[in-house]
Amino acid sequence: MGGLQIPMEHVLTLAGLLFSCGLLGLMLRRNIIFMLMSLEVMLNAAALAFVAAGAKWGQADGQIIFLLILSVAAAEVAVGLGLVLQIQRRFKTLDMDQARRLRG
Amino acid sequence: MMETLFYLAAVVALAATGLALTRANAAHALIYLIVSLLAVAVTFFLMGAPFAAALEIVIYAGAIMVLFVFVIMMLNVGEEGITREREWLSGRNWIVPGLLAALLLLELVIALRHAPTTTAGVDVTPKAVGLTLFGPYVLAVEIASMLLLSGLVGAYHLGRRFIVRRERRGGAS
Numbered sequence: 001m002g003g004l005q006i007p008m009e010h011v012l013t014l015a016g017l018l019f020s021c022g023l024l025g026l027m028l029r030r031n032i033i034f035m036l037m038s039l040e041v042m043l044n045a046a047a048l049a050f051v052a053a054g055a056k057w058g059q060a061d062g063q064i065i066f067l068l069i070l071s072v073a074a075a076e077v078a079v080g081l082g083l084v085l086q087i088q089r090r091f092k093t094l095d096m097d098q099a100r101r102l103r104g
Numbered sequence: 105m106m107e108t109l110f111y112l113a114a115v116v117a118l119a120a121t122g123l124a125l126t127r128a129n130a131a132h133a134l135i136y137l138i139v140s141l142l143a144v145a146v147t148f149f150l151m152g153a154p155f156a157a158a159l160e161i162v163i164y165a166g167a168i169m170v171l172f173v174f175v176i177m178m179l180n181v182g183e184e185g186i187t188r189e190r191e192w193l194s195g196r197n198w199i200v201p202g203l204l205a206a207l208l209l210l211e212l213v214i215a216l217r218h219a220p221t222t223t224a225g226v227d228v229t230p231k232a233v234g235l236t237l238f239g240p241y242v243l244a245v246e247i248a249s250m251l252l253l254s255g256l257v258g259a260y261h262l263g264r265r266f267i268v269r270r271e272r273r274g275g276a277s
Contacts, residue, residue, distance in 0.1 A: 005106070005107060006107055006110055006151075010111075010114075011147075011151070014114045014117070014118070014147070017118055018117065018118065018121055018144075021118070021121045021122055021125060022121075022125075024125070025125035029125065031130070033130050033172070033175070033176065034125065034130070034133065036172075037124065037125065037133060037134075037137055037172070038125060040137070040164075040168065041121055041124075041125070041137070041140070044140075044141065044144055044164065047156075047160075048144055048147065048148075051148055051151060051153050051156050052151060054153065054228060055151040055152045055153055055228065058152075058228060059228070059236075060228050060232040060233045060235075060236040060237075061236065061241075062153070062228075063153055063155060063156045063228060063233045064233065064236055064237050064241045064244060066153075066156050066159070067159070067237065067244075067248070068244050068247070068248055070159060070163055070164070071248040071251055071252055072251060073164070073168060074163065074167070074168060074252065074255065075251050075252055075254065075255025075256075075258075076255070077168050077171055077172070078171070078255045078256065078258070078259035079255055079258040079259055079262065081171055081172070081174075081175045081259070082258065082259045082261075082262030082263045083262060084175055084179075085175065085178070085179075085262070085263060086262055088179055094179070
């Protein structure tokens with residue numbers, strides 16, 4: 001029986017606060033690089049919740065899901081940064097409000 | 105004792121994330137984001153997940169953030185890029201992230217000095233993670249490999265046209 005000595009609620013509160021930071025950043029910033037960073041923060045908060053749950057019951061499953069989230073983040077960033085380069089080339093700006101039309 | 109360290113790392117993570125997402129300058133934001141990821145790695149370590157902490161630093165703060173740095177550097181090449189980078193390297197901008205990172209290092213040293221290094225009773229060792237990963241969760245490995253392959257193909261497709269157009273334009277002028 002492992003079990004955290006920190007109350008689980010506190011860890012989940014931390015994860016929730018980090019997630020809300022990311023969500024706020026995603027909604028308020030219009031620069032696409034900052035939007036990608038906010039997505040990273042949100043994925044990271046979800047991973048924190050998984051690892052905390054794994055540590056709570058002393059099982060390795062939480063870290064397995066952390067690995068899965070890590071590969072999701074890596075793939076997402078690779079494609080997202082490719083998109084950043086395309087948008088910069090096509091619109092000469094990183095402002096997402098300039099690139100809201102689907103066919104431009 | 106370990107609980108105090110955990111809450112300190114949590115405060116550092118929240119502060120660094122908040123600072124990162126409110127910067128105007130993308131390079132400064134990246135530094136704060138790296139500090140935030142390091143703080144989350146310290147909380148992983150304190151929760152008894154050393155393998156996850158190592159992966160967080162190596163892959164998140166290492167590989168993924170380096171991708172961001174590459175793209176930011178690619179986006180402003182040329183004369184104005186050089187002057188802007190000179191501004192970035194001025195001393196003041198490094199003080200706060202440096203202090204936060206030093207605080208995290210201090211926490212890690214204190215945690216390693218103590219006999220039970222975690223707030224959990226037991227660590228989930230890398231061996232247990234590996235056995236579970238390639239035992240019941242082997243399908244997750246397959247899914248991750250397919251996902252990474254599709255990410256690779258997508259990034260190659262999006263990035264290749266960028267490189268080809270640039271070369272053609274360079275040849276014409």
